[in-house]
Amino acid sequence: MNIDRRDFIKYGVIGMGATAILGPGAAVASSQAARKVDWGRGSSMKPSGKEARIADHPLSWWVNKFQLPLHIYSGSVIGENVKAFRQVFQNLYPQGHIRFAAKACAHPAVFKIISREGAGIDVASYYEAQCALASGVPPEKLDLNGNCKEDFLIAKAIETDMLIVADSIEEFQIISRIAGRMGRRPRVVMRLSGFELGHVTAEAIFTAGKWTKFGADVDDIPAFLKTLDSYSSVRLLGFHTHIGSQIADLEPYLAVLGKMIELGHLLKKTGRNCEIINIGGGYPISYVNKEEWERFLERIREGYLAARSGDPSRIFIWHNRTRGFETEPDGRLATSHWNDEKFYSPYPKEKMVEAVLRGKVKVYGEEVNTVAALRALGEPALVIEPGRSLVGDSAITLARVSQVRKIGGSHNLMTLEMGVTSLGTALVYMPVHRWEIINDYDRKDPEPFETFVGGNLCFSGDMLAKYKIALQRKPVRGDIVLIRDTGSYGPQFFASNANAFPRPARVLVDATGKLTVMRKRDTYEDIFSV
Structure with a gap:
């Protein structure tokens, strides 16, 4: 069995593109939308009955074996991404070299894929370096980075003989002093x-x-x-x-x-x-295409201005923030430039x-x-x-819906059985992902269901989506939500046992279908052991 990008996720129907980000009124060509339904570079989805299949296993198998939330990575996608960068250098500048930013997804299974494709690793800690060496990466292909090296x-x-990136004079x-004592002349x-x-x-x-x-x-x-x-x-x-x-x-x-x-x-x-x-x-x-991104920015503008005119129902960003748009002293929105992360x-x-x-x-x-x-x-x-560009689109995250309720009188809030520490990028900025209800996938409401998304931790900053995502129907307790392009940083960079919740399992699937458990789900003993 060979599992590539096109076969990684199979639904009961083909579809769900622009709606997952734009909501009602989205008008994006189906050919553009289809690319985002697929896992990575592929361009098609294949029907396989009512229950979605991930890496040739039904959704229920994943849930029963690993519980939720769950992060699943595709080794094939990671390998293909490395090949694509290498091809650019081969075509245009053969003296080019790749060093995977380990912080994006540090794990032996990932490092081995990266190394097999001819790339080295950029490491920033002793354990990242040890992991890379143990994964078979030659030390001369390791770059030691970071601003606080012991x-x-x-x-x-x-x-x-690693290359050392000096972070300051x-x-x-x-x-230089350490090298002098050792009688060596390192590469810097x-x-x-x-x-x-x-x-x-x-x-x-x-x-x-x-x-x-x-x-x-x-x-x-x-x-x-x-x-x-x-x-x-x-x-x-x-x-x-x-x-x-x-x-x-x-x-x-x-x-x-x-x-x-x-x-x-x-x-x-x-x-x-x-x-x-x-x-x-x-x-x-590109988490979205150009038309979707422009519509996303327009929704921010429309919601902010509508709320200032007395209609808060159209607010698109949590707390009616303007994110990358700055406000003038008189309250007007300066929309000429987006001063934040672009998706x-x-x-x-x-x-x-x-x-x-x-x-x-x-x-x-x-x-x-x-x-x-x-x-x-x-x-x-x-x-x-x-970093992100090698592993970001290699993974999906599955989480269970706890409840849906109203906040602020007119806005939906969906709560998931997962905290922001398992989608850590949302702690730092406002990541734009594609969200779908993956169970009973072909059941849809006449209009997409728009909602903010909160997590299960006991602090107000535990928001998984501070903008209104759009789902194909109103979710109910027990539904399973799939979040796309979560392979970098989010699942592991800020992972913790906040509120004594277990850190979720992370699983990598290679091209043959072989599973590698990158992290098992925490047990009670794992959380409270000394």
């Missing part, structure tokens, strides 16, 4: 920040601006390079940056790459080669890297084709750190 971790990286000095790149890029994503996941805990300020680097001769125990090979997560626009990548190439030429003037330029990750997933991009995943390589960077004020600019620098390795 001495023993730096020493381990030096001992095993001060950390560079620490690495300097992480950069301080770029003036404007609003490129949500503030909490923007990591390359002036106000960030990551990286050395780009303006301090020219003076630092003049001091390199005093650090004989370190080989500075180039530069690193990471703009942030879900960077939907091309221009920020071109801007930082142009500046890094300029610094590469300054490094060459010190008598050293610039061997590595690492532009980090942040390659976006649609014309350059999703590997398409962003392709656009960077086909684009133009500004080097010393002159626009130059990206590949030509890299060649003029000596063809350094161009390294990327995709």
Whole structure:
């Protein structure tokens, strides 16, 4: 049995596209919607009777075996995503290298898939590094990142010949001292920040601006390079940056790459080669298509203005917040720019890297084709750190409906038997996902059912969807909801036993149908053991 993207989820009917995000009145071509019904890159759904099947098992089998909530990953999708990035480099810049951002989904089963496809791992802790090494990833294909590396971790990286990403000039000095005591000369790149890029994503996941805990300020680097001769125990090979997560626009990548190439030429003037330029990750997933995203923004505007005019029933965002739209002092909504995370991009995943390589960077004020600019620098390795874009669309989450009620007089609130710690991205920003009732899938109401979604934890911030999602019918207690594209961060980054709820199971299915339990559901003893 071979299970690919197209066969991962099978329903009793074909359909459910735009309604899951737009609600009533959505007018999106069925061919566009179908892509989002499928798991990842595929384009079709196949009928298989009334009960949905996931990886060739009926829904009831998953529920009985692992309980709910449950996170299920497709190994095939992860592998295909890595291949797609590799193909871009093979076509346009063979000196390109991939380092999977381990924080997005750290697990041996995932690391083994990544490694088999020829990519390395970007790690930020001792256990991430140990996991990667135990998964068979060669140490020379590990990049040690992070802003708070312990001495023993730096020493381990030096001992095993990992590439070290120095997070600051001060950390560079620490690495030099440790390396000197060990009599070694580690490979190091300097992480950069301080770029003036404007609003490129949500503030909490923007990591390359002036106000960030990551990286050395780009303006301090020219003076630092003049001091390199005093650090004989370190080989500075180039530069690193990471703009942030879900960077939907091309221009920020071109801007930082142009500046890094300029610094590469300054490094060459010190008598050293610039061997590595690492532009980090942040390659976006398009959770919706362009028309759906524009309609999403319009619903925010309409709801806010309607509420200010006395009609709160049309509010679309929880508490009538404006999210990425700023309000003027007089209460008017400034709608010219969205200053938050974007959930649609014309350059999703590997398409962003392709656009960077086909684009133009500004080097010393002159626009130059990206590949030509890299060649003029000596063809350094161009390294990327995709995380979400490799695993984000590889997983789904299943959760059971507890109840549906009214709040604020006219708004529906669906409560799930799952807390926000199991969909952790909702703690940081407002993720836009596709939601569906997966049991009895073909039963629909005449109009989609719009609702906010709350979790089961005892604090008001436990909101799984702060915008109104649209389901194919009104849910009832016991229905099972499927949330798409939950493979990165959410299921594990903030996982906890808040309110003594068990952390849910996480299961990976490979192309042959083999299951790997990435995490078993917590028992009482797991939660309260010492």
